[in-house]
Amino acid sequence: MRFWTHDRFLFPLPTGHRFPLGKYRALRERVEAEGLGPVAEAPAASWESLALVHDAGYLERLRGGGLTRREERALGLPWSPELVERGRHSSQGTVEAARDAAREGSGMNLGGGTHHAAHAAARGFCLFNDVVLAIRVLRGEGVARRFLVVDTDVHQGDGTAELLADDPEAFALSLHGGANYPFVRAVGDLDVDLPNGTGDDAYLTALSDALDRAIPTARPELIVFLAGADPWQGDALGRLALTKPGLRARDTLVLDRTAALGVPLCTVLAGGYAPDIADTVEINLATARAVASRHDSGQACPASDYLAS
Numbered sequence: 001m002r003f004w005t006h007d008r009f010l011f012p013l014p015t016g017h018r019f020p021l022g023k024y025r026a027l028r029e030r031v032e033a034e035g036l037g038p039v040a041e042a043p044a045a046s047w048e049s050l051a052l053v054h055d056a057g058y059l060e061r062l063r064g065g066g067l068t069r070r071e072e073r074a075l076g077l078p079w080s081p082e083l084v085e086r087g088r089h090s091s092q093g094t095v096e097a098a099r100d101a102a103r104e105g106s107g108m109n110l111g112g113g114t115h116h117a118a119h120a121a122a123r124g125f126c127l128f129n130d131v132v133l134a135i136r137v138l139r140g141e142g143v144a145r146r147f148l149v150v151d152t153d154v155h156q157g158d159g160t161a162e163l164l165a166d167d168p169e170a171f172a173l174s175l176h177g178g179a180n181y182p183f184v185r186a187v188g189d190l191d192v193d194l195p196n197g198t199g200d201d202a203y204l205t206a207l208s209d210a211l212d213r214a215i216p217t218a219r220p221e222l223i224v225f226l227a228g229a230d231p232w233q234g235d236a237l238g239r240l241a242l243t244k245p246g247l248r249a250r251d252t253l254v255l256d257r258t259a260a261l262g263v264p265l266c267t268v269l270a271g272g273y274a275p276d277i278a279d280t281v282e283i284n285l286a287t288a289r290a291v292a293s294r295h296d297s298g299q300a301c302p303a304s305d306y307l308a309s
């Protein structure tokens, strides 16, 4: 299977900023070194496709550097042309990974999962909502109609929830810390608030129950998995208490359910703010290994199989 990256695209960040800009290259190098699969550089999402998701005025302000001070504060990153360019590549990586998933059964973006981005707002390091972009693009291509978003980043996917609120054929499931950012929530199709300190066992039970509830309603033709590294116990922004084996069990659970359903899986990274970037990379790499090994064992299901059945 193929992986998508955008790690060559960098942007100016103040020293000490917690955005883990270095993780993307480090992860791509590990994926290549381990031979998990070829890694391709994602092209830039077109402004036309981004307009399938975002407000025209908002996109115009992003393009031209016209964000207000308040908008830039909500984004949490300093605006630059490089930041916007990078966001377009990161977002297209998810579109490409979703296309791979539909064709081959599995796809993975070594980036993406910018789930706080809303219709007309950047929030929490997120400019564009890549997952909703992929949903709208794939639908337009007639590849799949019904989607399930399984968002296990430790923060609620508020942008995704907002964007999918009126979409009866896309189900937004978010499992997240209840006492964590964002403090003003959008309402998703299923939101599971977990208390600070939730450990592996309780987390895995909650995820399993949530999938039991979501899947029969969602009846997905394709699943998008946000495999955030920030539920890890050492994460600076996490507040849950998952171990690395616990996160691997999370990935296995999502992969098992997807295989049981016989639908394609598109995996994206979302957040991860370990004080040492190597920890985040290790967690992301474990996800990439799990996805690749499941694919190589022949358990991945392309959309054509599913739609023909």
Ligand SMILES: [Zn+2]
Binding pocket: 153, 154, 155, 228, 230, 270, 271, 272
């Ligand atoms: Zn997060």
